[in-house]
Amino acid sequence: LFMADGADAWFSKSAEEILPAGFACPKCGSAKLTKETDILDVWFESGVSHEAVLKARPELKWPADLYTEGSDQHRGWFQSSLMTSVGVYNRAPYDAVLTHGFVVDGDGRKMSKSLGNVVDPLDVTAKSGADILRLWVASSDYTVDVGISPDILRHVGEAYRRIRNTFRFMLGNLYDFKPGVDDVEYDSLQELDKWALHEMTGLLKNVTANYEDYRFHAVYHTVYNFFTNELSSLYLDILKDRLYASAAGSVERRAAQTVLFEMLVTFTKMLAPILAFTSEELWSYIPEEVRGTKSVHLAAWPTANENYINPELDNTWNKLLKIRSEVAKALEEARNKKEIGNALEAEVELYADDALREFLENYRKVQVAVDQNLLSQVMIVSSVNVYPYFESPENVYKSELIPNLAIKVSPAPGAKCERCWRYEETVGQAPEHPGLCARCASVLVQV
Structure with a gap:
């Protein structure tokens, strides 16, 4: 009846039309039965959608992966679905429930046409x-x-x-x-x-x-x-x-x-x-x-x-990048004093205690290109040198985050390479490319 006439069939049909012909109460034997018209539950129809929709359509599955609705549905759809499913199948009709709040305006007010604060998606x-x-x-x-x-x-x-x-x-x-x-x-x-x-x-x-x-x-x-x-x-x-x-x-x-x-x-x-x-x-x-x-x-x-996944490498580079952030602060100080402009105009001298100096020196020795070591590559400056902490000059940047680390920034020696913009003393040594450093000149030779 519901499939043909909808849920209102309960109200539009008589008891005799709903019940099988000749039906009588199994306890008293009376055939004079009346319909109950009190509301069972305002959410009953949606509460049995897991039965009426999921089980009725072959492209869907029961139980559902997820039920999602607003927070008001804890006493509505979520609850009626749970009760009907547990009553019949002894389990929830969903594997998970996601509850969300409501959309409000930037001031936290409920959206209303009268307030004019509705945002149309x-x-x-x-x-x-x-x-x-x-x-x-x-x-x-x-x-x-x-x-x-x-x-x-x-x-x-x-x-x-x-x-x-x-x-x-x-x-x-x-x-x-x-x-x-x-x-x-x-x-x-x-x-x-x-x-x-x-x-x-x-x-x-x-x-x-x-x-x-x-x-x-x-x-x-x-x-x-x-x-x-x-x-x-x-x-x-x-x-x-x-x-x-x-x-x-x-x-x-x-x-x-x-x-x-x-x-x-x-x-x-x-x-x-x-x-x-x-x-x-x-x-x-x-x-x-x-x-x-x-x-x-x-x-x-x-x-x-x-x-x-390499935790040891991660620890090493977190340490190196922490030093890089301190160098960036020193570069900014030098830039504010008009000592340098772009970071590539700078030569950086790092003064560190024994353990940190050894750590930095190991990376300074790593050549990543002609005239370029890994430290200068990471710091994005033209050159980096490492010295003992006790040799650090006065009035240089002293790190507050890393003990016994001092950083001196000064203009890099050499001239600016027209291609990579690094300042190198090798600029001009290649007769065929007088405006380039040794690295860039060697690259163009390969072209």
């Missing part, structure tokens, strides 16, 4: 695109009421552009990279590259766990902070010299591209549930033989490569 999509709206949803802690306003959306838009620009940097530096041909084996990567892969793997594990727990705002904040800090401000910033100035087919440049490509594929898949359209666009730029699927939304979730 279609207007947001038309103006900024669906991914901005999706990113706002993901960035919000839905366990409480969620605020939305033009100002909030503006901040989300800025975060989106930072993420998108990071992807553009990756793609822009992979234009001549052929996966499967130009890849560099892990053992041949530089330490910085291995550290980046370690960090990427940790991020993937963290993000995957947060997705599984429906903690989408944690996914957003974790990814945004990683893109802003570990990527843009550290790895990619340090990488620019290798990508722009090294020989196109050199191991150091191909190593950087190898890591960038793996990050591109991993991050595109990782953000696909949130930035659905941006990820699809990114996917189209990945070579077809690597993609495996036409759409990123058909691709498998990325798996963490345990071989990239």
Whole structure:
């Protein structure tokens, strides 16, 4: 009857029309029965949707993976569904329940047409695109009421552009990279590259766990902070010299591209549930033989490569990057005093005690290119030298975070290379390229 006439059939049909012909009460034998018209439960119809919908449609499954609704449904749909299912099947009709708050304006007020504070999602999509709206949803802690306003959306838009620009940097530096041909084996990567892969793997594990727990705002904040800090401000910033100035087919440049490509594929898949359209666009730029699927939304979730996990390397580089941040402060002081302009105009002298000096000296000895050691590469300055702490001059920057570390910044000797902008004493030594340093001149010879 319900399938034919809907739930109102209970009220429109007589008792005789509802009951089988000749039906009588099994206890007293009377055939004079009346319908009960008291309300059983206002949520009964939706409460049995697990039976009427999930079990009636072959493309669906029972129990449901997830029931999600507002916090008012604890005494409504969640409860009526639970009671009817437990009563019949002795278990919940869902494997998980997700409860969310309500959308309010930027001042925490309930949205109302009379107040004029309603934000139409279609207007947001038309103006900024669906991914901005999706990113706002993901960035919000839905366990409480969620605020939305033009100002909030503006901040989300800025975060989106930072993420998108990071992807553009990756793609822009992979234009001549052929996966499967130009890849560099892990053992041949530089330490910085291995550290980046370690960090990427940790991020993937963290993000995957947060997705599984429906903690989408944690996914957003974790990814945004990683893109802003570990990527843009550290790895990619340090990488620019290798990508722009090294020989196109050199191991150091191909190593950087190898890591960038793996990050591109991993991050595109990782953000696909949130930035659905941006990820699809990114996917189209990945070579077809690597993609495996036409759409990123058909691709498998990325798996963490345990071989990239290296706690010892992580500790070492955290220490090195902490020193880098102190050098950045010293560089800023020198810049404010007009002693230098760009950081590449600087020569840095590090004064440290025995243990720290040995640590720094070991990295200073690592040559990453002609005229360039690893410390100068990481600090993004023209040269770095290491001395005992007791030799540190007066009136130099003294670190408050790292004991017995002093930093002297002065103009780098030599001239500015027209190609890499580093200051080197080898500039002008190659007659055919008088404006270049030895590293850049040797690169052009190979072209």
